[in-house]
Amino acid sequence: MDFDNENHSAKLLRAQIHIFNQTFGFINSMSLKCAMDLCIPDIIYKYGQPMALSQLIASLPIQPSKATFIHRLMRILTYNGLFSQHNVTENELEVSYALTDTSRLLLKDHPFSMTSLSQIILDPFLINTWLQLSTWFTNEDTTPFHTQNGMTFWDYASHEPKFNHLFNNAMTNDTQLTSSVVIEKCKGVFEGLESLVDVGGGTGTMAN
Template sequence: MDFDSEDNSVKLLRAQTQIMNQTLSFIKSMSLKCAIDLCIPDVIHKYGQPMPLSQLIASLPIHPSKTDSLRRLMRMLIHSGFFSQHNITENELEVSYVLTDTSMLLLKDHPLSMKSMVQLAYDPFLMNPFHQFSTWLTNEDPTPFHTQNGMAFWDILEREPKFNNFFNDGMASDTRLVASVMIERCKGVFKGLNSLVDVGGGTGTMAKAITKSFPQLKCIVFDLPHVVDGLHGTENIKYVGGDMFEAIPPAESIMLKWILHNWNDEEC
């Protein structure tokens, strides 16, 4: 037996496997997008008990020729941890599905739903720039997004109201979850504070959560003018439009959530 040849074959197969895993990893993301587009988590949740595949097929607008593809889709999502499988009988059509902790966060009506955030991530405005990565590395554009669209991300938000609303909904869904954990686990951070400015605070989701738990705090929600335009404050919340690179409203504390990653180290 040629051990050197065998060792080389193992290396080649391992290298090929790594390449194929990386190349096809997008299928996991697209499978999740498909499940959200079809509202599969909501359908299973509404059923109220482990849902047989046959019943899931009947409850979705699936073409009769695609039922086997739905079964494969569910296998992929089970492998990724979004659903759990229950085998009631040996009949594969009677395999049943239940939600996991992860897919619970994809329900439309869950108070901490991440559905909007996931949908935002798959929007063409955010996906297409990744096809420009190699082109961007060869030019002077500040970001791949600029290479794809000819303008900065924030300029697109100002010019595309529909996408701007989509973006704000996605960020708000992320903030609701983060705020819930932060207020529960990091209460000490806010003790003794009287004022806070949330830089890039969007429509005020974080500020509303903070002032509800710490009513002594006065919060300033600071974001670009088109983001806060038309938003009305409260006794504890004030909306201010501006550019953080020019000036930030004064306060005892500054919050930066999902902000610094948008610029390079020198600008930050």
């Protein structure tokens, strides 16, 4: 390859960065999952004000030997807009964290909480389904989920009450958020209607 061509080199580096981003993008998802597993949004919310890193670490159910890694996790989450960072001193580790509009949707008691949805999507049994995508293209299974689990998504839900409950919560919360915006911004669409059908409505939240 001719690296003397500046334009060619720039394109090559952009392509490399693109592949890096595609390859390591899962780190963002797994960091989000970790934040939910450790209840970080709820801990900061209950604190009532920006929470210092040292106070956050003291509130987390982690091994003391892992405490020094929390600031790295928070750096990823802050970069991705899940938390805002406030510098207490010039020391990089003397910072505090506050919720953003995004992380407020991860609070367990928020009426529009997206915690259930994220927990389902990031659960290993669904993550592993994506690892079967290339295999699915070579067989006659209807979905990659069936390739991984030997049954349909809905069959799995019917056999796993805990998952079914989590899934219904996820759909309900997501629908409540969406419907509230639709009703607020598009109310005129519904004027004059005498009947409304909620197709595939599950628990009927949208119809209600």
